[in-house]
Amino acid sequence: MGHSAAVWDSRLALETVKDWNGIDQIVLRNPLGGSARVSLHGGQVISWRNERGEELLFTSSKAIFKPPKAMRGGIPICFPQFGNCDSIEQHGFARNKIWTVDDDPPPLPTNDSQGKAYVDLLLKPSEEDLKVWPHSFEFRLRVSLGMDGNLTLISRIRNVNGKPFSFSFGYHSHLSVSDISEVRIEGLETMDYFDNLSKRERFTEQGDAITFESEIDRVYLGSPNCVAVLDHERKRTYVIKKEGLPDVVVWNPWDKKSKAMSDLGDDEYKQMLCVDGAAIEKPITLKPGEEWTGRMEIAVVPSSFCSEDL
Numbered sequence: 241m242g243h244s245a246a247v248w249d250s251r252l253a254l255e256t257v258k259d260w261n262g263i264d265q266i267v268l269r270n271p272l273g274g275s276a277r278v279s280l281h282g283g284q285v286i287s288w289r290n291e292r293g294e295e296l297l298f299t300s301s302k303a304i305f306k307p308p309k310a311m312r313g314g315i316p317i318c319f320p321q322f323g324n325c326d327s328i329e330q331h332g333f334a335r336n337k338i339w340t341v342d343d344d345p346p347p348l349p350t351n352d353s354q355g356k357a358y359v360d361l362l363l364k365p366s367e368e369d370l371k372v373w374p375h376s377f378e379f380r381l382r383v384s385l386g387m388d389g390n391l392t393l394i395s396r397i398r399n400v401n402g403k404p405f406s407f408s409f410g411y412h413s414h415l416s417v418s419d420i421s422e423v424r425i426e427g428l429e430t431m432d433y434f435d436n437l438s439k440r441e442r443f444t445e446q447g448d449a450i451t452f453e454s455e456i457d458r459v460y461l462g463s464p465n466c467v468a469v470l471d472h473e474r475k476r477t478y479v480i481k482k483e484g485l486p487d488v489v490v491w492n493p494w495d496k497k498s499k500a501m502s503d504l505g506d507d508e509y510k511q512m513l514c515v516d517g518a519a520i521e522k523p524i525t526l527k528p529g530e531e532w533t534g535r536m537e538i539a540v541v542p543s544s545f546c547s548e549d550l
């Protein structure tokens with residue numbers, strides 16, 4: 241506070257605190273009072289607040305945050321696979337690893353973080369990781385919080401292996417919603433999707449918008465780069481923009497499944513909606529020395545926002 245945008249120093253907008261397991265969390269702040277918190281456990285964004293201090297990401301009241309389990313909530317990073325189709329653990333190991341702060345990352349191609357508070361994290365495979373997925377990689381994650389309160393995640397994955405490798409990826413974003421029954425997603429109309437509840441059978445979305453009356457667990461394929469989640473009760477719309485991430489995961493466990501989940505409180509499924517920028521249908525293949533970038537930016541705008549503005 242008290243700093244004008246022109247003199248605000250983004251380096252002063254960082255604070256490192258320890259969680260209850262002694263693992264560092266980086267807190268990003270913008271001059272208007274918005275904040276984001278990133279844990280070195282998983283490189284997971286675990287909190288994102290607007291200038292009024294309202295939490296924008298869901299966190300379970302039963303969240304366990306103890307390696308090797310990722311916390312239920314926030315934005316876990318799913319890599320090197322999304323789902324559980326391989327011998328690797330569900331949604332990959334990256335969300336269960338301890339990342340390091342990268343003090344000297346290679347510059348990003350565009351000046352993406354000007355005027356933002358940001359932190360760069362790095363994950364390299366351990367001996368244990370190489371046993372389950374024998375590929376050397378460097379995974380750089382930049383998390384930034386803009387003056388406008390927008391949250392941006394940029395992942396850069398480089399092949400430092402002697403051979404090509406392939407992976408799938410997702411930002412498993414747990415958005416905080418007033419009541420899942422009152423929420424709609426726009427921007428995925430007419431898209432094809434895999435339905436994880438029907439053995440990944442392929443369907444085409446028929447509705448004008450996605451609404452929720454039971455469990456939904458889908459991967460929308462080759463979707464537009466902008467999707468909106470409208471929460472009428474909270475008068476809030478999340479606008480998710482993505483680059484390098486062709487797919488969108490939509491997941492809400494609904495009542496029965498959430499009751500079977502040990503890390504989700506009763507009825508908390510109502511306050512949670514996962515809408516993820518992802519690359520799943522066509523795995524990303526990197527030759528030695530190649531790098532891939534996947535960027536997702538989430539903005540929150542008043543509900544008067546019209547999806548035709550997308």
Ligand SMILES: O=P(O)(O)OC[C@H]1O[C@@H](O)[C@H](O)[C@@H](O)[C@@H]1O
Nearest residue numbers: 323330331436457458489491514
């Ligand atoms: O419990 P996890 O590993 O975080 O996964 C949450 C959900 O993620 C979804 O994307 C999967 O399709 C679901 O099947 C899964 O339950």
